[in-house]
Amino acid sequence: MGSSSRKPRGFSAPPLFVVLAGVGAVFFVLPLAGLLVRTPWRSAWQLLTSPEAITALGLSLVASLSATAIAVVLGVPLAWTFARVAFPGRALLRALTVLPMVLPPVVGGVALLTAFGRRGLLGGWLEQAFGIHLPFTTAGAVLAETFVAMPFLVITVEAGLRGMDLRFEDAARTLGARRWTVTWRVTLPLVRPSLIAGAVLCWARALGEFGATITFAGNFPGRTQTMPLAVYLALQTNPDAAIVLSLVLLAVSLVVLIGLRDRWLGAS
Amino acid sequence: MTLDAQIQARVGGFELELEMTVASGELVALLGPNGAGKTSVLRVLAGLTPLNAGQVTLDGVVLEDPAAGVRVAAEQRPIGMVFQDYLLFPHLSVLENVAFGLRSRRTPRAMALELASQWLERVGLGAYAHRKPSSLSGGEAQRVALARALATSPALLLMDEPMAALDASTRVELRRELRHQLEAFEGVRLIVTHDPVEAMAMADRLVILEQGKVLQSGSPAEVAERPRSRYVADLVGVNLFRGRAHDNVIVLDGGGSLTVAEGTDGNVFAVVHPRTVALYRSRPDGTPRNVWEGRASNLDLQGDRVRVRLEGSPPIVAEVTPAAVRDLGLDRGDTVWIGVKATEINVYPS
Numbered sequence: 209m210g211s212s213s214r215k216p217r218g219f220s221a222p223p224l225f226v227v228l229a230g231v232g233a234v235f236f237v238l239p240l241a242g243l244l245v246r247t248p249w250r251s252a253w254q255l256l257t258s259p260e261a262i263t264a265l266g267l268s269l270v271a272s273l274s275a276t277a278i279a280v281v282l283g284v285p286l287a288w289t290f291a292r293v294a295f296p297g298r299a300l301l302r303a304l305t306v307l308p309m310v311l312p313p314v315v316g317g318v319a320l321l322t323a324f325g326r327r328g329l330l331g332g333w334l335e336q337a338f339g340i341h342l343p344f345t346t347a348g349a350v351l352a353e354t355f356v357a358m359p360f361l362v363i364t365v366e367a368g369l370r371g372m373d374l375r376f377e378d379a380a381r382t383l384g385a386r387r388w389t390v391t392w393r394v395t396l397p398l399v400r401p402s403l404i405a406g407a408v409l410c411w412a413r414a415l416g417e418f419g420a421t422i423t424f425a426g427n428f429p430g431r432t433q434t435m436p437l438a439v440y441l442a443l444q445t446n447p448d449a450a451i452v453l454s455l456v457l458l459a460v461s462l463v464v465l466i467g468l469r470d471r472w473l474g475a476s
Numbered sequence: 477m478t479l480d481a482q483i484q485a486r487v488g489g490f491e492l493e494l495e496m497t498v499a500s501g502e503l504v505a506l507l508g509p510n511g512a513g514k515t516s517v518l519r520v521l522a523g524l525t526p527l528n529a530g531q532v533t534l535d536g537v538v539l540e541d542p543a544a545g546v547r548v549a550a551e552q553r554p555i556g557m558v559f560q561d562y563l564l565f566p567h568l569s570v571l572e573n574v575a576f577g578l579r580s581r582r583t584p585r586a587m588a589l590e591l592a593s594q595w596l597e598r599v600g601l602g603a604y605a606h607r608k609p610s611s612l613s614g615g616e617a618q619r620v621a622l623a624r625a626l627a628t629s630p631a632l633l634l635m636d637e638p639m640a641a642l643d644a645s646t647r648v649e650l651r652r653e654l655r656h657q658l659e660a661f662e663g664v665r666l667i668v669t670h671d672p673v674e675a676m677a678m679a680d681r682l683v684i685l686e687q688g689k690v691l692q693s694g695s696p697a698e699v700a701e702r703p704r705s706r707y708v709a710d711l712v713g714v715n716l717f718r719g720r721a722h723d724n725v726i727v728l729d730g731g732g733s734l735t736v737a738e739g740t741d742g743n744v745f746a747v748v749h750p751r752t753v754a755l756y757r758s759r760p761d762g763t764p765r766n767v768w769e770g771r772a773s774n775l776d777l778q779g780d781r782v783r784v785r786l787e788g789s790p791p792i793v794a795e796v797t798p799a800a801v802r803d804l805g806l807d808r809g810d811t812v813w814i815g816v817k818a819t820e821i822n823v824y825p826s
Contacts, residue, residue: 375563378524381550382557383577384628393576397567 240458247455248448255452263430264438264453271346271434272414275353276361279410283361284396284403290362291369306359316355317423324351324424348425349432353414360413361406368402369395405468412464416457479521479632479664482530487516492688498664503655505679506668509707513688514668515560518634521666522557523550534632534664551580556625558635562617564609570620571596571605577628595623599657614642615650622657633658635667639674651677672711676700684708702824704745715748715792718826726823732789735765737818743826750783752820753794756813757804764815771811775801786814 221229248255255261290302308316324331324342334340342348372395380394396403418436425432427441435453442450477500485492492513498504506514519525521532523539526547532540539548556577564573575592579585596602599619609617618638625633638654639647655678658665669675675682676696684692684699684707692704703709709716719728723739726746734746754760760767770788777783782801784794792814806812 373563375559376565378519378522378550379557379559379563380565380576380580381524382522382553382555383580383624384551385576385580386551389580393580394565397565400567 268435275414276411279358287365313419317420320424344426352420357414361410364406368399480533484529502680505675507675508685554631556630562621717746750795754815765818766816
């Protein structure tokens with residue numbers, strides 16, 4: 209077993225499989241090729257540096273990085289709790305936390321409105337007590353992105369914590385380290401690869417977020433109109449701009465994929 | 477300085493129940509087969525596993541006493557522990573590893589690093605300060621782990637199988653070196669091992685642990701002389717019998733009997749060294765007091781001796797010269813006569 213079982217076998221695949229596999233591969237390659245072929249290379253730079261595009265790009269960066277920061281601050285303790293603390297209802301809570309990964313994002317947007325909207329569970333109180341209004345604001349876009357993207361960080365960090373040798377923490381304790389020192393100087397550094405991978409995944413997901421953002425935060429240029437929303441809007445008025453913006457998002461995804469290839473595709 | 481421990485703890489469906497006292501002058505080895513609970517004892521002493529009942533006292537200070545509601549947390553005990561595979565923090569340099577304990581105990585950074593580099597010098601690894609642990613050999617990692625454990629000047633040093641992660645070829649030399657390092661430490665020293673050679677070579681006293689209980693304790697010579705379990709008897713390579721003595725005859729628990737030189741009564745252990753077991757092709761006349769027949773089930777050449785395992789009542793292991801095996805024409809499956817002199821049997825109460 210092991211490495212030998214990964215090598216291709218000597219006999220050939222059934223012809224039907226070869227045909228279906230070919231169709232499947234074309235299905236992935238063709239749209240990407242289309243994007244490249246249809247890209248108006250000559251005007252690309254001009255489209256990309258148009259005020260609308262610059263605004264959407266800047267907002268996307270700010271919102272996705274803010275969402276990632278929030279996800280790290282809240283998600284790491286959450287992952288730690290799931291990995292280390294046994295409490296009743298843990299499985300259920302954990303399932304709810306990762307639900308946004310499979311939930312249609314538009315449903316997530318609606319759910320966020322019922323919680324943080326003007327008549328939402330928390331939204332009304334937030335507005336009365338602090339004058340904080342989340343829907344249709346940049347903060348709302350950040351909130352929507354965090355909701356959809358944080359699960360990627362939580363499950364990645366949790367897996368890292370579960371795979372860690374707990375005796376390193378024991379060793380730290382016998383050396384006189386208190387709980388916070390153990391966490392800060394031993395546990396977190398040891399799960400750093402998972403933390404980085406989780407944060408990058410989370411950021412990539414936040415950057416591409418569309419459904420929850422448009423539902424909860426709307427589509428206001430300069431305020432909530434992130435790149436994916438700008439792409440969607442441009443498609444109806446200026447298809448060339450939509451293609452160029454899409455290409456930027458594609459490039460980011462590609463860089464993330466290559467950066468994390470050891471994690472997903474093996475060392476080869 | 478003395479460690480006093482009465483331990484009752486439950487570790488993963490396994491009961492630990494033992495008492496031990498270790499003084500600072502002696503190096504004590506906790507010896508036992510795998511699964512005897514040796515590591516669990518260290519974890520209890522370190523405060524990583526709670527006691528159910530009993531008491532742990534170090535130098536007069538109670539570290540743990542469940543009945544009195546006392547439990548000093550692991551991070552507040554004056555202990556140093558060397559873990560089985562050393563567990564050096566892979567993300568820290570060698571120097572930072574050694575300084576970790578001092579930093580955790582609020583020593584200012586510069587002073588902690590200075591003390592740590594002095595410790596590295598003492599274990600002969602001053603030049604390795606800025607390396608990562610992954611670049612060290614097993615022996616070097618062991619010394620860093622020792623320096624890390626000693627840097628906080630603990631009163632109690634616990635070492636879990638310090639030699640197990642090392643190559644057999646370097647073990648003897650590193651054992652001597654470790655022993656040398658440990659002699660400089662003035663606190664209480666307790667070392668866990670499953671390797672009897674290591675235990676006998678390093679320790680002043682052995683504590684034999686089996687199934688969570690102390691079977692025996694004493695100097696290596698005492699333990700070898702008077703083993704109290706099959707495990708220890710096998711370790712030192714002697715035949716151990718258990719039985720009930722009436723005057724000069726011991727009726728053995730496993731069948732058969734032995735005649736001994738001095739009369740005793742009650743439950744006893746009887747030890748017969750394999751070298752004193754004689755083998756004959758036909759029934760010998762007179763001399764040995766104990767004569768019985770046995771079938772050779774295994775012959776094993778060990779150095780200049782052959783260990784012959786014999787099935788009979790009782791079964792016994794004999795050690796004879798290869799020449800004797802040749803003269804007897806002895807082969808596996810052959811039946812021979814076994815002779816043991818009464819004066820060669822060492823008897824002591826069980």
